[in-house]
Amino acid sequence: xxxxxxxxxxxxxxxxxxxxxxxxxxxxxxxxxxxxxxxxxxxxxxxxxxxxxxxxxxxxxxxxxxxxxxxxxxxxxxxxxxxxxxxxxxxxxxxxxxxxxxxxxxxxxxxxxxxxxxxxxxxxxxxxxxxxxxxxxxxxxxxxxxxxxxxxxxxxxxxxxxxxxxxxxxxxxxxxxxxxxxxxxxxxxxxxxxxxxxxxxxxxxxxxxxxxxxxxxxxxxxxxxxxxxxxxxxxxxxxxxxxxx
Ligand code: G3P
Ligand code: MG
Numbered sequence: 001x002x003x004x005x006x007x008x009x010x011x012x013x014x015x016x017x018x019x020x021x022x023x024x025x026x027x028x029x030x031x032x033x034x035x036x037x038x039x040x041x042x043x044x045x046x047x048x049x050x051x052x053x054x055x056x057x058x059x060x061x062x063x064x065x066x067x068x069x070x071x072x073x074x075x076x077x078x079x080x081x082x083x084x085x086x087x088x089x090x091x092x093x094x095x096x097x098x099x100x101x102x103x104x105x106x107x108x109x110x111x112x113x114x115x116x117x118x119x120x121x122x123x124x125x126x127x128x129x130x131x132x133x134x135x136x137x138x139x140x141x142x143x144x145x146x147x148x149x150x151x152x153x154x155x156x157x158x159x160x161x162x163x164x165x166x167x168x169x170x171x172x173x174x175x176x177x178x179x180x181x182x183x184x185x186x187x188x189x190x191x192x193x194x195x196x197x198x199x200x201x202x203x204x205x206x207x208x209x210x211x212x213x214x215x216x217x218x219x220x221x222x223x224x225x226x227x228x229x230x231x232x233x234x235x236x237x238x239x240x241x242x243x244x245x
Pocket of ligand 1: 011038040053112141163186210211230
């Protein structure tokens with residue numbers, strides 16, 4: 001049976017070649033042929049949704065401390081590119097809305113919710129998504145499956161996905177345990193065998209393993225029949241898919 005090529009999902013943009021979760025990184029991912037991007041979100045003290053992997057500013061900016069304890073006006077002044085390379089000095093932590101403005105309609109945006117922040121993230125995210133009206137383009141994922149369940153209950157039109165790193169006995173059956181419809185599974189790429197994926201996709205689930213960067217692992221994902229591959233190197237994956245189809 002012919003399986004379609006997996007879609008290319010740029011992890012934090014093109015995190016292997018640009019400072020993760022910056023507009024430069026998302027632009028590069030799109031230029032390299034990513035059909036989707038993955039990003040991580042946190043919330044500032046004054047309720048803005050910002051795109052950053054860590055809950056703290058220390059690793060990827062010239063600031064420090066928790067994002068949730070600081071105002072957006074201060075966070076927006078920080079440099080989020082120089083730590084990666086001088087070439088990217090001046091990149092900022094973007095607001096989620098700025099990434100949505102950058103990414104063309106029809107390109108999938110996988111928003112990974114890192115923490116619930118006692119429900120503040122869910123409220124802010126639901127308000128934002130209602131405002132932009134792009135549910136078709138969005139998949140919300142999280143390692144916190146209760147957040148996912150609550151978001152889907154609150155907004156049934158949302159596509160939601162489960163992140164996990166456990167080698168589950170039956171991936172599709174786990175997704176059915178939630179009391180809401182799950183759109184996608186986002187397993188760590190070592191947390192399944194090929195046969196698991198066939199069962200899940202037969203159940204109608206999209207499967208987007210993370211974070212896959214080596215050519216041999218690309219092939220393993222293709223052989224397993226995944227729907228998409230989350231990678232730090234969208235260009236590398238594109239070249240591999242083109243030369244091996
Ligand atoms: O969404 C896939 C992947 O990003 C999950 O792990 O730590 O890279 O956000 P992490
Ligand atoms: Mg992530």
